[in-house]
Amino acid sequence: MFLRSTVVAMVALAACEAPLDPTSTETSTFGTEVYIALCNRVASSANIDDVSGALTRSTCTDGEPPSAGAGPRLKAMHAERAGLIAGLDAAVDPDLASRLNELHINMLPLYDEGLIAAPLRSAATLFDTLSVAPTALQSLARLSHRQGYSPPTSGGLLRTFLSYPRLGDMLPALTGLVRDGGAGAQQWRELLLGLSYTARKPAAPGSTLSLLQDLLLREDPRLDDGRMQLVALRDRRGIVKPRLLGGLLPPPFVDRDGDGLADVGLDGWFLGADGASLDLPPPFPAASEPPQVTRDAEGRLLRGPGGGTVYRYIDVSRTLLGGVVREGGDLLARRPGLPLDLIAGASLLLGPPAKRVQADPGGAWEYLGFAVERSPLLDLTHAVGPLLGKPSVRRALLLLEKLIQSNESEVAAVAGLVHDILQWSDDKSLDHGALEPGSNLLDDLVELMAEIARRPKLLESLLTAVEDQRTRELGRFFAEFLRFKDYVTYNPDDLNGEPINASTSESPFTTLKTPVDRGQPSGKGNRSVFQRVLHLIHDSNGTRMCNKSGAQINVAMGTKWPMFGSYDACKLLDIPDMAVFLVQVLLGQAEMVFADKLMDTVGGAGMPADLFFQMKSGITGFKKHPTAAGMFRMMFAPHNDFVKGIFDPILTKDGVTFTSRHSGTIFSWEQPGFYTALTPLLEAFHSGGDEHYFAQLMSVLHLHWSEPGSNTTQSVSSAQPGFAYQSGAVRYEELVARILETGDALAKVGDLLRAASKIQVEGVNGKQILTDVMRELLVAGKGSTIVFRDGRTFAVKNDGQTKVTELAPVWLLIDAVRGIERSLDVNKQARQRFEAALRSVADSWLVVQEQNGQHRFANRRVPVLLAHVIRFLRERIEAHQQDPAWGPGLTHELKEALEHPLVAVGLRFLAAVDGSPELRGELERLMAHMVGSGNQPTMQDGTLVGAANLLQALSDDGLGEIARVLAPAFDPQQGMVQQMIRLVDRALGKDPTHALAGAMQGMAASGQGGAMVLDVVGDSIAHVNRTQAGGRGPLTVGDLQQVFGAVTGFLGDRTSGLERMLRMVAER
């Protein structure tokens, strides 16, 4: 203790050990701190001997201008100072900075697992590869010219995506799905393989993309919603188009190679007359633009004050793309899951799943694709393709275009009707079942329609009938016939008087009142008037009506004619087809032609034949030219001796009497006005002597109308009486009635036809165009070589047995549609969603407003978008008029596209996303965020501009070179993307405050001048590291090499780069 005491005493003498002063830390913003670190790095690399940074401290820390002798990179860095700090501060507020710090600390164990090093090293390799890939660098240099192709504040797809407020919820849902062992891991790996394959073998931008650009980016002032969103218009090379003056390329641009485009160098610079690069400002202002550049209020580059623009611009809000995006927002608001629902259903149309093996230089790989050879979608294209080359189809499109422009009311009314039908299809009160499986109703009707179409002028007449004003009322009558089952007959007390409603004892009969009991089987006593009429006409169709064998005409007072003997059957009167005759009767065109000319001219009693027959039969209208009332009473009322002398009870084709089978039916037609309404239609058939087609139509309907178990028909043997297929069309009676009555379908279609009739296209009347199209569809042309995609030369009806050998396009269409049905049936749930999605679209697009009898689309975008698409399609057809292979070739093109592995693996992945309720929900919300019109129009605008830019950028042929370099990033095992997923997945588990998402969102924030912070940072890196540090404008190949070299250097630097950081953390 002595020693120690001595020592302490000695130390006390010194008494110098004062406590250490506290640290005084001047905290600054995140942006400032990052800037200082970066600036010091730049300064350090420029002057490694200034180990303390004393020479540059005033610049880096205090923000003072660098000395004159400072290096160019430091000067460039200083020039970025304000923008970089403002941007980073906007991106990362103190709270987020704190959360990010916490996240990184939580993530430290991931360093130990190598999860952080892996993607960083992959990125370093990628940048390194890029920096020595000359063609890719040239492509990137050209892409660099795209800076300033849209206003810096306009956002873009990435920005709108990153600003999704629920990114923090979405990311874990995504990584949870695709992580190893996740429900979608296999699909994700396949998707990566697909991306890798696509990147290695990128397809050159084809005409399809060019067409898509043309379609989507064509401006239409009618789409203008007042939210102007300008972008530069690019040519097929992806380079902004100079504005022509007087149709010519103005100086300083030149077109020496005569390709119609302004000449550019390999690195994307416009070339002047002397072949030197032109240093022109970009279409929109770039950062730090010199003040002498003249622009208008929207930022467009002008030739000078008051001059025109140098480049061409488009307002994408006035394009189809704009309309689609805006419309998409509304649709998503209505049904957030719409895209996935559509995709779920549409995927089924690509063909059944089938294992596919893709040959690949990197090794063949197997994936679950689609057997596109059985794709109903391709079948549909195969059916439609050949039609597109037909002049009538082109004219029809032009007609439709004109109709939309000039007759919106008529078009909208029909569209509204379609919407109503779709809605009513879902109405449970109208749903009484479907057609029996294997029903040939449609096939038989098509077959009949084909026959009708072959008849000269019959189709035209029928359309004329439909447009006839008298036909308007027909729907109401038929609706009644469909709904009610009243027993309406002649008045036995007043045979020639008004009929009576025996069901309601109403006399005289005015209206039908007894509804069909849909809860009971459709059979005797519970069949609609319509069904009974069909049966009646069917029974009369082709049925011969003759005088009886031994017929004698009771002339008067026991005098009979012939005075000696009698007429053999059919020797006095022979009506070969009752149905045809009845049609003629209804039109007042029928005539009973007696073989005995005496009877034919003058009655036996010397009276005119008409008077004679009426007087003698006691039936008014039963005469040589019978009326409908007279004819029907003759058929169904008890015969007096006169009639009995001539006719036996009239028999159906089954040999039973009409009275026993069809009493109480046809008299319902005697409602006032019905015959008038029916007349145009009947006249159409009659005018060409085609009445039997009417009968045939009714007959076809009858054969398919009743349902199994019916006690009025049998389906066992067509050779036996009462045969019918019993397809069950009766189940649609209420729906059809609704369409006809409430929907006023005939009137609306009639109005549209009338409007079409008034339009001439290339000298052809609109109605004629429609019939021409129908004929193209229904009738096989002479020498037609139509075959199915699989080579079949015949169609098979829905029963699976009956062959149709005369193939017309309609059969291919029907087959495709049935294929679609079958494909959708494979997945009932997907089908349900698909159909619901389509209905949702219909609910948005087909809703119609009516005012004072005028209809208009409630959604004002619809007519414009519709016209836009139709015009585009028409123009495509016109462009290929001289190429007969074009239409059929579309199928091949589509097949090739659908066969691309990326389609299959992409859809499979989306299906996996779809199967994850959590991710699906987030995806739906994301889409609503990006294109929703709700309270974030700026997001929608950003998406729109981004989509427009992307669409235009895709045509840059240099993308392929870049993609090839990026391909390794998609390797499903060790690619950077997968490594990032693994990292993010684990990181998110350590990120309860959603800091990662916050940082991503921060990168989308607006920095100085409104530009996205991510862009600000990227630009700063480029400006500082390019060959001429601090320079502006597009990057050259040399610039890119230098920038990539700097990034690679930082990532791989074991002394002062990320590699050192990895090692530090590893040894922490």
Next chain:
Amino acid sequence: MASVHGTRLGFAFLLLAASAGEAAGGGLFLAPRAVRPLARGGAYVAGADDVNALSYNPAGIGEAPNSALFDMGLPIHSTTFTRSGGLPSVEGQGFGIPSPSVGVVHDLGLIEGLRFGLGVFFDYPMLQNWPSNLEDGSPAPQRYAIENFKGSGFGKLALGAAYSLGEMVTVGASFHLLSGRFVAQMAVSACDGVICTQPENTDYDATMRMTIGSFFIPGAQLGLIVKPVSILRVGLAWESAYNFNEAAELSMRMPTAPMFADASVFPEVPTAMVKMTIPMQLRGGVELRPDPFLRVEVAFDWEKWSDHARIDLEPEGVGMDDVLMLGRYQLQAMSIDRSFHDTWSVRLGAEYAPPLGQRPLTVRAGVAYEPSAVPDETLTAMTVDLDKLIVGVGAGYALGSYQIELMYAYVWMRPRTIGDSQSLQMNPTRPAWDRRTAVGNGDYRSTAHIVGAGASYRFR
């Protein structure tokens, strides 16, 4: 925002400071200790015959009369260091406090020829205090080597005995206890190489202070004096090494860089074990006494500084919390390369009592030469051990039982310019950063003056 960070921290680099705590050996000592021996140029092995024999050659206790001694030497030591790179010169100063010696020798009347000694001795350390900042407020260039040793002090307790084996041979032995308090303060860079890329960026400078509150390190010394003839004495002494293995308390002022804004040290009182070796010494001397009033000794001293190859630091659960992006940063054991090499010194000293009266006056003079134990690669401002030429003069005056001593010594050191220093900044980041700067390069110029006085009392 001003923040006070933990005042305690253990970092390996502080260990470097511990090297300044060596209690013996040429590498870390300015000059041989004590007034009378230094006046003889440190040539005091064969001729040791007073209390100071306890630290030079314990056999000399047998030659000493029963007496007590107290003396005190004051080194005035100044070093100018001009660091390479055009940095301003900076000056280090010695502690400015005297180093005393106090002890007693007595035979206790137990056994004839057996004598005992007890004393406490303080050497003249090489350690210096340097400024933390220059006058303009800029950080001092040598800060990464050392800032100061303020609060340090250490000495050696010695207990010994000698036995005369007849007239010719005396043997002695002593037990030593090195003890004291040691404080060292320096700047340490926390520059990580990624966020910070300028190794001497002052925003990343931390100030570290290590305090070894008290330590007791045992050692031993053996001595022999042979007098074959009356005019000749031969002395030999061996002093053991001191193995330093002590707990140090550490404190720190955090860097001002934002990444340390919330950082703190744990545990509340951080400690680290410091391990190093202060080497053994071997001394030998031959003294001629041609007459009773003249003594001339030539001595040689060999110090095995190659044992001082490194300093080990083993933090005891020490680290930092809330470091930005890293959270907790645990400190691990470190070794600091010292790479000293063995050194020696040759000393020549003489005493003469001029024929004045009863010859109460004795005058002394001596000279010593000692090459530096520190190679160029590891020389820093922490211990500026240069080649030394020491010239001492002194005088004693007997007043009855009392003897009064005075001494002056000049230590001339050969200036040294280092261009290939391998002593790097202290930086706790792992792995060691390639761009840590060398802190030893520069020009070293140092001189010292030592004045001393003392008195002894001879028991009757």
